[in-house]
Amino acid sequence: MASTKLHSSLFHPTLRKLQCQEDDEAVQNIPSMPGVARYGLNKLLAHLEPLVEKGLQSILLFGVVEKLPKDATGTTADCATNPVIRALPQLKAAFPQLLIACDVCLCPYTDHGHCGVLTSDGIIDNEPSIKRIAEIALAYARAGANIVAPSDMMDNRIAAIKQTLRDNSLENRCSVLSYSVKFASGFYGPFRDAAKSAPAFGDRKCYQLPPGSKGIAKRAAKRDVEEGADMLMVKPGMAYLDIVKQVKDDYPELPLFIYQVSGEYSMLLNAASIGAFDLKTVLWEVLVGMRRAGADCIITYFTPVLLDWLKE
Numbered sequence: 001m002a003s004t005k006l007h008s009s010l011f012h013p014t015l016r017k018l019q020c021q022e023d024d025e026a027v028q029n030i031p032s033m034p035g036v037a038r039y040g041l042n043k044l045l046a047h048l049e050p051l052v053e054k055g056l057q058s059i060l061l062f063g064v065v066e067k068l069p070k071d072a073t074g075t076t077a078d079c080a081t082n083p084v085i086r087a088l089p090q091l092k093a094a095f096p097q098l099l100i101a102c103d104v105c106l107c108p109y110t111d112h113g114h115c116g117v118l119t120s121d122g123i124i125d126n127e128p129s130i131k132r133i134a135e136i137a138l139a140y141a142r143a144g145a146n147i148v149a150p151s152d153m154m155d156n157r158i159a160a161i162k163q164t165l166r167d168n169s170l171e172n173r174c175s176v177l178s179y180s181v182k183f184a185s186g187f188y189g190p191f192r193d194a195a196k197s198a199p200a201f202g203d204r205k206c207y208q209l210p211p212g213s214k215g216i217a218k219r220a221a222k223r224d225v226e227e228g229a230d231m232l233m234v235k236p237g238m239a240y241l242d243i244v245k246q247v248k249d250d251y252p253e254l255p256l257f258i259y260q261v262s263g264e265y266s267m268l269l270n271a272a273s274i275g276a277f278d279l280k281t282v283l284w285e286v287l288v289g290m291r292r293a294g295a296d297c298i299i300t301y302f303t304p305v306l307l308d309w310l311k312e
């Protein structure tokens with residue numbers, strides 16, 4: 001009889017949390033991204049250790065929740081049991097020299113899967129969205145993030161994050177890398193499987209940029225520079241190298257990142273795996289092109305492979 005009763009395990013928030021632990025031992029391969037996996041907390045250090053030994057200097061963390069509940073405001077993005085917040089102190093302790101960036105967004109934690117908070121009629125509510133995003137950035141900075149990287153594309157979130165970091169005396173311990181020029185791209189497909197972050201309805205075209213536009217790309221970079229972004233990003237990379245050059249020409253004083261996204265990874269890997277071309281030759285060509293266009297730093301899922309090639 002007693003074992004059929006559940007409420008006695010649920011009346012207190014901490015008791016409820018005990019029921020929703022993430023699987024810290026899991027290593028889950030991502031079918032659309034061969035060679036890439038999601039790592040449970042207890043598998044993360046062992047995964048990184050050989051890479052750090054090979055010269056890995058920086059990582060970008062994405063949290064994925066499976067059991068923690070998703071809701072309208074993404075409460076679990078910055079709760080104490082969030083996987084990024086739990087991982088940060090362990091990573092700092094194990095790899096003190098590693099530069100740790102954290103993706104900041106609501107989409108992996110909202111039940112609707114959008115990157116912001118929505119109004120009752122289902123459109124982005126910018127003010128509460130940037131308030132949440134700044135809170136999440138603060139939580140990651142407090143947990144030890146060296147860089148927070150907001151990927152939501154809401155208006156004025158850079159200013160909100162910077163203000164929050166200043167209010168908490170963290171502005172000189174945590175940089176802001178803005179996903180400043182992020183296009184509404186089909187190349188994000190595999191990532192949305194991986195992060196379980198596909199929107200439940202609609203798309204992201206009212207906050208991510210139209211692929212054909214140079215003008216709004218310019219304005220988006222300008223907005224984020226004026227709000228105090230420390231570093232800028234163009235995303236995706238390969239189909240947007242003219243934009244990379246444009247941003248670098250406009251802001252040569254700011255480090256510029258390219259994010260070579262999930263679909264770019266899958267495309268190159270799959271083409272190589274059916275024998276269409278040699279991966280090493282083509283990947284170097286793509287990365288050199290990105291550097292030539294003006295990228296100072298490239299975020300890529302090929303990093304483990306590249307570290308091996310650099311040793312050769």
Ligand SMILES: NCc1[nH]cc(CCC(=O)O)c1CC(=O)O
Nearest residue numbers: 105107151187188191261262263
């Ligand atoms: N906050 C959204 C986000 N964070 C990372 C990626 C894509 C990364 C990739 O494809 O590798 C996206 C894009 C999206 O789902 O709209």
Ligand SMILES: [Zn+2]
Nearest residue numbers: 105106107115
């Ligand atoms: Zn998002």
Ligand SMILES: [Zn+2]
Nearest residue numbers: 103104105151
């Ligand atoms: Zn994101």
